[in-house]
Amino acid sequence: MDAIIIIAIIIFWITFIIAVRHYSVYxxxxxxxLEHVSEMSDVDFYNSKKSGKKNKKSIIQKLTKYADEFSEIGQRINFFSENQDVRDWLRKSGNRYNLSVEQFQGLKIVLLLIGFFAGFLSLIIGLPFGAYTLIFYPLIGYFLPILLVRSQAKKRQEALRYDLPDFLDTISTSLQAGVSLDQALREVIRFFDGPLREEFSRFNHEIDLGVQRETAYRNLLERNDNPEFQSLIKALVQGLKLGVPIATTFKVQAEDMRQFREEKVKELAAKASPKVTLVTTFVVAPVSILMIAGLMLLNLIYGENSILKLFNNF
Known part of the structure; x- marks a missing residue:
């Protein structure tokens, strides 16, 4: 009986894992x-997501109206959010909500006050852990903008790293075909999305406005701290001064970035193995042992040859 129960548990977990995997593949x-159909037709299947982003942006814009009134207080209460750090976070995150440093500092105070009133209301109503929410809600409101902006900056730099090798290969091919760098950037960037398109579109716009090319390159370096992207821009600046062929630079940079990305994946996989072992040792194995022990104990108490029946026979 115990063997049948154990086999049934194992089969259940195997089928559950297979079902989760097939659902993720689906x-x-x-x-x-859907992305392919959207590209081939004018139908957009992501209107709900875009409307959700618009609603989120409208909420933040409403909050920024009140944030202007608390900007001075926010700049004084600048724990973990110095003005220079906030300026770097907003610049590297793309600043999709067009926040200034002063508005960001005021937004922290607004959310802190909202968290305080929410905690006070939960305390009056008598919700569970109401006394603790009076402390934690204001802290969450204060640190929420900091964590969100830093997370957006990190995701944006990772997205920049992911798209960069393909972008460089395409640019290198265009340059070898005899197209100028400016024309190649304008044509190729149309087929990319995300931060890479934003950065080089802004670069082209600065060039059109008469900004010197080296200055525009420096602006790219200031807006991004991705090592691969910075090494590329520095190579372009050096090539601009020394006259190194740009197509060769792009090709070598793309190969180096792909090799670095492969090494990064191997490093993450090596780091994941001990974590999986810890989870298996301290979570999965104890739970499995407790389940088996519980089933054996129930079998001893309520089974056919249980202890209760033996005592009843005596």
Whole structure:
């Protein structure tokens, strides 16, 4: 009986893992198919997501109206958010909500006050842990903008790293075909999305406005701290001064970035193995042992040859 129960548990977990894997593959294939259909037609299947982003942006814009009134207080209460650090975070995150440093500092105070009133209201109503929410809600409101902006900056730099090798290969091919760098950037950037398109579109716009090329390169370096992207821009600056062929620079940079990305994946995989071992040792194994021990104990108490029946026979 115990062996049948153990086999049933093992079969359940195997089928559950297989079902989760197939469901994730289904979601991935569905997303790819919808993106392909969206590119081939004028139908947009992501209107709900875009409307959600617009609603979120409108909420933040409403909060920034009140944030202007608390900007001076926010700049004085600048724990973990110095003005220079905030300026770097907003610049590297793309600043999708067009916040200034003063508005960001005021937004922290506004959310802190909202958290305080929410905690006070939960205390009056008598919600569970109401006394603790009076402390934690204001802290969450204060640190929420800091964490969100830093997270956006990190994700943006990772997205920049991911798209850069393909972008460089395409640019290198265009340059070898005899196209100028400016024309190649304008044509190739149309087929990319995300921060890479934003950065080089802004670069082209600065060049059109008469900004010197080296200054525009320096602005790219200031807005991004991704090592691969910075090494590329520095190579372009050096090539501009020394006259090094740019197509060769792009090709070498793309190969180096792909090699670095492969090494990064191997490093993450090596770091994940001990974590999986810890989870298996301290979570999965104890739970499995407790389940088996519980089933054996129930079998001893209520089974056919249970202890209760033996005592009843005596």
């Amino acid at each position: 979601l991935k294939e569905k997303r790819i198919l």
